[in-house]
Amino acid sequence: MLDAKQTLLTYAPWSYSMAGLAKDCSYAFNKKYVEKVKGDKPEDSATSTGTIAHRILELGLLGTAVDAAYTQALVEYPQITFEQRSQLECFRDAIESFLRDVDTLDRKIGIVYRDVEAELCITPDFTAASYSEGSDRLLRGKVDLHLVLKNGQALVIDHKSGAARAIKYHQQQLDAYLVFITAKQPDVLSARAGIHYVGTLPDRRGKRTVWGPGYSRHAVQSMVRERVWSWLLSVAANLNEIKPNKCWRCSRFCEYQLQCPLFNGQS
Numbered sequence: 414m415l416d417a418k419q420t421l422l423t424y425a426p427w428s429y430s431m432a433g434l435a436k437d438c439s440y441a442f443n444k445k446y447v448e449k450v451k452g453d454k455p456e457d458s459a460t461s462t463g464t465i466a467h468r469i470l471e472l473g474l475l476g477t478a479v480d481a482a483y484t485q486a487l488v489e490y491p492q493i494t495f496e497q498r499s500q501l502e503c504f505r506d507a508i509e510s511f512l513r514d515v516d517t518l519d520r521k522i523g524i525v526y527r528d529v530e531a532e533l534c535i536t537p538d539f540t541a542a543s544y545s546e547g548s549d550r551l552l553r554g555k556v557d558l559h560l561v562l563k564n565g566q567a568l569v570i571d572h573k574s575g576a577a578r579a580i581k582y583h584q585q586q587l588d589a590y591l592v593f594i595t596a597k598q599p600d601v602l603s604a605r606a607g608i609h610y611v612g613t614l615p616d617r618r619g620k621r622t623v624w625g626p627g628y629s630r631h632a633v634q635s636m637v638r639e640r641v642w643s644w645l646l647s648v649a650a651n652l653n654e655i656k657p658n659k660c661w662r663c664s665r666f667c668e669y670q671l672q673c674p675l676f677n678g679q680s
């Protein structure tokens with residue numbers, strides 16, 4: 414049997430979603446990433462609406478006016494339903510408000526680096542690596558927005574269209590973002606990551622972005638790295654035994670339920 418570190422390196426490069434699946438259900442992970450079996454993914458219009466909202470935000474952050482970004486996104490997704498179009502209109506306030514906040518940040522502090530849909534990756538020794546090629550990739554991810562401010566602080570933001578959750582539920586994902594950006598940007602002095610909830614009402618301050626703690630560069634390279642490494646090892650250890658595990662994925666999202674022994678499928 415492989416130890417956790419060997420397992421980790423065997424399946425690398427990891428993504429946050431891949432690691433989440435391994436942690437939740439080794440059976441589904443094995444189907445998807447080892448046997449490479451195609452599942453039966455249910456149509457989920459909420460996901461599609463979220464994808465289009467991401468695209469509108471992406472266009473806005475790249476400088477397209479909001480109305481034009483909506484028009485372009487609707488051209489790119491011609492299959493959109495009336496309900497989705499209505500839902501996207503409900504997101505408009507959040508999208509406009511977010512773009513205004515980024516402009517304000519630029520005016521008040523100064524944005525010296527901006528990357529939208531940034532593709533980031535690290536090696537097992539936590540140095541930056543190519544996202545798409547190379548044999549030494551440990552963990553990679555796409556970051557919706559990566560900014561570096563004039564004061565040396567890096568900010569990373571992930572847009573989510575679902576219901577807001579406490580920031581602790583996103584800790585592993587945000588930790589990964591922090592190690593990505595400090596590996597990529599040697600001049601960054603501190604870093605902070607947050608979630609922008611595009612589909613929710615604003616909080617009492619009129620904001621929809623929830624931030625994790627800020628860290629110095631040193632803290633990311635010691636404490637946060639350690640957390641990421643421990644999390645990945647715990648994920649890999651879960652693959653020692655391939656068995657279905659009833660979890661939140663079963664009822665709503667699992668594409669392997671028809672094949673799953675726990676749901677009378679054939680193993």
Ligand code: SF4
Nearest residue numbers: 438657658663667673
């Ligand atoms: S239905 Fe649940 S237990 Fe079965 S493979 Fe999917 S996530 Fe695992």
